Amino acid sequence: MIPILNASGCLDALTAPDVARSLDAFVTKTVTPLPREGNAPVRIAETEAGMLNSIGLANPGIDAFLEHHLPRLAELGVPIWVSIGGFAAEDYAALAGLLDTRDEVAAMELNVSCPNVEETPESAAEVVAAARAQTAKRLYAKLSPALPDVAATAAAVQSAGADGLSLVNTIRGLALDPGTLRPVLGTGSGGYSGPALRPIALAAVFACARATQLPIVGMGGVATGRDALEFVAAGARSVALGTALFADPEAPQRIRRELEAEAARLGIDSVEDAIGAAHRDGGASDTLDSSLRVWPRKALQIR
Numbered sequence: 001m002i003p004i005l006n007a008s009g010c011l012d013a014l015t016a017p018d019v020a021r022s023l024d025a026f027v028t029k030t031v032t033p034l035p036r037e038g039n040a041p042v043r044i045a046e047t048e049a050g051m052l053n054s055i056g057l058a059n060p061g062i063d064a065f066l067e068h069h070l071p072r073l074a075e076l077g078v079p080i081w082v083s084i085g086g087f088a089a090e091d092y093a094a095l096a097g098l099l100d101t102r103d104e105v106a107a108m109e110l111n112v113s114c115p116n117v118e119e120t121p122e123s124a125a126e127v128v129a130a131a132r133a134q135t136a137k138r139l140y141a142k143l144s145p146a147l148p149d150v151a152a153t154a155a156a157v158q159s160a161g162a163d164g165l166s167l168v169n170t171i172r173g174l175a176l177d178p179g180t181l182r183p184v185l186g187t188g189s190g191g192y193s194g195p196a197l198r199p200i201a202l203a204a205v206f207a208c209a210r211a212t213q214l215p216i217v218g219m220g221g222v223a224t225g226r227d228a229l230e231f232v233a234a235g236a237r238s239v240a241l242g243t244a245l246f247a248d249p250e251a252p253q254r255i256r257r258e259l260e261a262e263a264a265r266l267g268i269d270s271v272e273d274a275i276g277a278a279h280r281d282g283g284a285s286d287t288l289d290s291s292l293r294v295w296p297r298k299a300l301q302i303r
């Protein structure tokens with residue numbers, strides 16, 4: 001079975017509990033130490049191949065979350081992953097320490113891909129190490145597709161004690177109003193998600209599956225079972241749905257069905273057998289990553 005999750009920030013489980021119950025785990029919107037109202041409107045813009053958002057981590061803050069939201073989320077009966085965010089490693093450590101005491105929390109996702117947090121392999125690893133020191137619960141590091149070397153960051157967070165990777169967050173994009181030629185979003189640019197993100201996300205999953213042994217939650221533009229199967233083939237062990245949920249609240253069940261059907265169509269007995277299929281002999285061996293490593297050496301041998 002390939003677990004299907006929601007992507008953080010793309011489902012309000014308390015207003016759509018049936019959708020949340022159709023998932024194998026529910027991931028909360030990122031919670032920060034203090035409440036945040038988020039950015040000024042406009043905060044959502046549609047484009048032809050995806051969606052831009054500038055929500056800006058609007059959330060009630062950890063105290064209200066622990067007191068009011070978490071007990072109600074636990075009543076859904078699905079494992080709860082809490083996404084946490086901050087502006088320094090100490091913020092993540094404090095949040096992880098508070099959540100560690102709560103039985104309702106199955107895992108934490110460290111949103112180290114927030115545009116306001118500088119993200120280098122060292123700083124992502126520092127955040128993971130700081131949170132690791134405060135909890136024995138599972139920690140997933142959520143990385144940005146805009147990192148110069150996502151695989152290096154993945155290896156660094158593995159060394160720092162992460163239990164898994166969530167790949168990927170949105171990538172920066174801009175939409176202009178057709179009439180005024182001014183940015184549609186109040187913040188100017190925002191996070192781009194949806195179908196256009198898929199090949200970028202797939203490349204990140206592929207590279208990180210080679211660089212680490214960590215389980216990967218693959219996400220970025222998944223809208224069909226075929227998309228989900230490609231993430232699995234690239235190395236993901238579970239798949240999360242984001243933008244697709246806005247258009248189709250029944251996407252979790254549909255994608256589960258389509259995933260089984262697509263695997264069967266390709267002669268794969270069980271979907272789990274497809275995990276990492278893209279890395280096997282006869283698969284795509286000449287990836288950008290491997291070619292970058294191999295060709296300079298070959299070129300040297302020729303000379």
Ligand SMILES: Cc1cc2nc3c(=O)[nH]c(=O)nc-3n(C[C@H](O)[C@H](O)[C@H](O)COP(=O)(O)O)c2cc1C
Pocket residue numbers: 007008009010029030051053055057083111142168169170192193194195197219220221222240241242243244
């Ligand atoms: C409206 C919206 C809000 C989001 N909020 C968060 C968030 O709070 N924390 C986070 O880690 N990612 C957040 N994301 C990113 C998604 O979790 C996901 O990584 C991204 O959208 C790619 O998946 P998709 O193409 O399936 O949407 C948000 C995305 C959208 C569209």
